[in-house]
Amino acid sequence: MIVSAGRLWLLTTASSGYVVRLDADDTPRCAHWGPPLTLDQARDLPPGAEELPVEGGERFGVPALQLRYADGVRGAEWRFLGEELDGERLVLRLADRHYPLEIGLHYRLRGEVLERHTTLVNHGDTPITLLRCDSAAWSPPGREAWRLTHVSGEWGGEFRLRRTPLPVAETVLTSRRGHSGHEVNPWLMLDAGEATEAHGEVWSTALAWSGSWRMTVRREHGGGLTWSGGHGHDGLTWRLEPGGRAETPVFAGVYSPDGFGGASHRWHDYLRDDRLRPVVYNSWEATGFAISPGQQLALAERAAALGAEVFVVDDGWFAGRSSDRAGLGDWHADPGRFPDGLEPLADAVRALGMGFGLWVEPESVNPDSELARTRPEWILGQPHRRATQVRNQLLLDFSRDEVAEWALGRLDHLVGRYGVAFLKWDMNRPVTEAGDDVWIPYIRNVYAVLDRLRAAHPGLLVEGCASGGGRADPGMLARTDQIWTSDNTDAAQRLAIQHGYGHLYPAATMGAWVTDSPNAQTARITPLAFRFHVAMAGALGLGGDLLRWSEQELAEAAGLVARYKEIRPVIHRGRLDRLGEHAVQYSHEDRVVVLIRRPSTLLPATAPVRPRGLEPGAAYRDEDTGAVHHGAVLLSHGLPQPLPFDATSTLTRLRRLR
Numbered sequence: 075m076i077v078s079a080g081r082l083w084l085l086t087t088a089s090s091g092y093v094v095r096l097d098a099d100d101t102p103r104c105a106h107w108g109p110p111l112t113l114d115q116a117r118d119l120p121p122g123a124e125e126l127p128v129e130g131g132e133r134f135g136v137p138a139l140q141l142r143y144a145d146g147v148r149g150a151e152w153r154f155l156g157e158e159l160d161g162e163r164l165v166l167r168l169a170d171r172h173y174p175l176e177i178g179l180h181y182r183l184r185g186e187v188l189e190r191h192t193t194l195v196n197h198g199d200t201p202i203t204l205l206r207c208d209s210a211a212w213s214p215p216g217r218e219a220w221r222l223t224h225v226s227g228e229w230g231g232e233f234r235l236r237r238t239p240l241p242v243a244e245t246v247l248t249s250r251r252g253h254s255g256h257e258v259n260p261w262l263m264l265d266a267g268e269a270t271e272a273h274g275e276v277w278s279t280a281l282a283w284s285g286s287w288r289m290t291v292r293r294e295h296g297g298g299l300t301w302s303g304g305h306g307h308d309g310l311t312w313r314l315e316p317g318g319r320a321e322t323p324v325f326a327g328v329y330s331p332d333g334f335g336g337a338s339h340r341w342h343d344y345l346r347d348d349r350l351r352p353v354v355y356n357s358w359e360a361t362g363f364a365i366s367p368g369q370q371l372a373l374a375e376r377a378a379a380l381g382a383e384v385f386v387v388d389d390g391w392f393a394g395r396s397s398d399r400a401g402l403g404d405w406h407a408d409p410g411r412f413p414d415g416l417e418p419l420a421d422a423v424r425a426l427g428m429g430f431g432l433w434v435e436p437e438s439v440n441p442d443s444e445l446a447r448t449r450p451e452w453i454l455g456q457p458h459r460r461a462t463q464v465r466n467q468l469l470l471d472f473s474r475d476e477v478a479e480w481a482l483g484r485l486d487h488l489v490g491r492y493g494v495a496f497l498k499w500d501m502n503r504p505v506t507e508a509g510d511d512v513w514i515p516y517i518r519n520v521y522a523v524l525d526r527l528r529a530a531h532p533g534l535l536v537e538g539c540a541s542g543g544g545r546a547d548p549g550m551l552a553r554t555d556q557i558w559t560s561d562n563t564d565a566a567q568r569l570a571i572q573h574g575y576g577h578l579y580p581a582a583t584m585g586a587w588v589t590d591s592p593n594a595q596t597a598r599i600t601p602l603a604f605r606f607h608v609a610m611a612g613a614l615g616l617g618g619d620l621l622r623w624s625e626q627e628l629a630e631a632a633g634l635v636a637r638y639k640e641i642r643p644v645i646h647r648g649r650l651d652r653l654g655e656h657a658v659q660y661s662h663e664d665r666v667v668v669l670i671r672r673p674s675t676l677l678p679a680t681a682p683v684r685p686r687g688l689e690p691g692a693a694y695r696d697e698d699t700g701a702v703h704h705g706a707v708l709l710s711h712g713l714p715q716p717l718p719f720d721a722t723s724t725l726t727r728l729r730r731l732r
């Protein structure tokens with residue numbers, strides 16, 4: 075609910091309150107972000123930090139908006155123009171006191187989440203240079219200490235959770251890579267050092283942007299904390315032409331009065347939809363680039379027998395693509411490997427009862443491709459600079475509309491011609507040698523192509539990928555169904571990756587395959603059930619070389635896929651509670667599923683695992699053993715740990731009796 079009261083606005087959700095107020099000189103300030111307040115209480119608040127700090131006057135913090143007018147003058151002096159209030163949406167319209175610049179501060183309540191972004195309009199006849207144009211700045215009430223929670227990582231080791239005391243300094247989280255990044259992900263959580271999974275105040279924000287970004291957190295000597303974030307990395311500048319309008323991505327915020335788990339619940343509710351994701355088989359780890367119709371069909375037959383619902387041919391199906399040295403850009407079936415085209419395979423996959431899926435990397439091009447030879451002017455680069463190749467590939471300049479149109483045309487053709495049900499959209503290299511005017515329009519065109527493709531093919535599912543989890547963010551998740559979380563499919567290592575991913579993103583969006591043992595990346599040997607119990611925690615997929623699995627393994631896998639489908643509504647639609655690093659609980663309606671995975675006995679994890687949120691007075695039946703437990707006993711004494719060996723796991727299914 076949003077209430078407007080003169081020069082004060084009160085935005086309230088079920089468990090949070092946010093108060094914006096105008097100063098005597100029209101500067102907008104955040105007077106409160108925390109538990110809900112009444113209007114009376116809100117009138118009593120001290121002024122608070124700026125909603126969108128600018129340069130000028132006695133301001134020495136982090137500017138969210140940094141601009142230069144044509145005459146060299148910088149900063150802004152605020153003038154309030156008016157409000158637009160429409161249900162759960164509010165726009166505060168402001169302008170500079172002198173220069174013809176209009177600034178809109180936009181607010182939208184969606185459930186427990188407050189979405190914010192900024193718009194700028196240049197009403198003058200000279201350009202304005204933007205050095206920084208953040209979506210929003212955030213400021214909780216002051217506390218003695220602050221602690222930062224975020225994820226960091228690398229290829230094969232994305233989303234590792236970090237929780238560290240915040241220094242009295244400016245701390246920057248950023249990606250300069252043109253995608254949201256393996257190294258860090260565009261969200262953060264802050265608490266006063268006391269919050270736990272289930273208790274304590276946590277303030278968190280996430281940026282819906284899939285390109286470069288920056289968030290700067292400033293902890294002051296006196297306990298104050300503000301952070302500002304938005305698209306673009308340091309050093310990028312934009313021009314706002316006369317008559318031009320700029321709109322930043324959404325930077326959303328969540329206040330949780332009940333710990334990190336409470337923050338995650340609210341983010342999951344916001345980022346989740348109700349659809350159940352299919353069990354996907356993907357042939358990449360099994361066959362790499364060496365693919366043939368016969369071998370893909372043989373895999374498809376086994377995948378179908380295991381219960382897979384979609385069969386995805388990964389890299390290697392298109393013209394010239396027998397290694398990563400050639401072919402990107404030439405999106406038609408390789409005539410050597412698929413002399414009859416892809417239709418026979420696609421038809422056979424459908425005849426087996428599965429959807430047909432394809433891997434694509436529309437933004438990239440190998441120098442050794444027809445596309446690079448015929449359209450060299452489409453390749454992203456700068457004069458007098460080397461063209462950096464990563465994985466032997468360059469990027470197309472997606473900021474150019476004709477390139478985006480071409481990509482949309484190719485994808486639309488592939489989806490229509492082969493009846494593609496599932497597209498894995500990959501991006502295997504960062505952006506380099508790009509001018510200032512490329513970075514932001516590039517991502518907007520990636521979004522536009524995805525949006526238009528999906529509008530034209532409403533049933534199409536899309537998996538977002540950038541060498542694993544390099545481009546996972548709320549912006550990408552708004553237009554994809556799931557994310558390929560990591561190229562690392564070692565179940566033991568996946569636990570940490572999934573633990574971090576799940577802090578913000580819902581389980582239904584977390585692509586997770588069961589692959590071979592020994593694992594292709596780490597050579598670790600693990601039981602099949604352990605691998606399943608890790609991958610079942612998200613959108614289960616299969617990625618092993620099924621032609622080498624024994625009859626016994628295939629039978630066990632078929633049983634586990636069936637079991638997963640039976641609990642899938644609980645996993646995909648339920649509330650996720652983390653019960654330590656290695657155990658997760660999903661609760662939906664009268665059902666509870668607990669997965670406990672013990673990767674190594676070297677870790678001290680022998681205490682019973684205590685579920686959360688059960689009704690103490692209710693009885694719960696274990697759906698496998700039939701035993702009936704009291705909620706109060708389960709809450710207090712927990713479930714036993716799996717056997718004390720490496721890579722052991724249990725799956726417990728409880729149903730509340732009434």
Ligand code: GLA
Nearest residue numbers: 358388389539540541542561
């Ligand atoms: C990336 C993806 C992998 C696979 C390969 C294919 O690395 O993350 O899953 O699709 O590309 O080249």
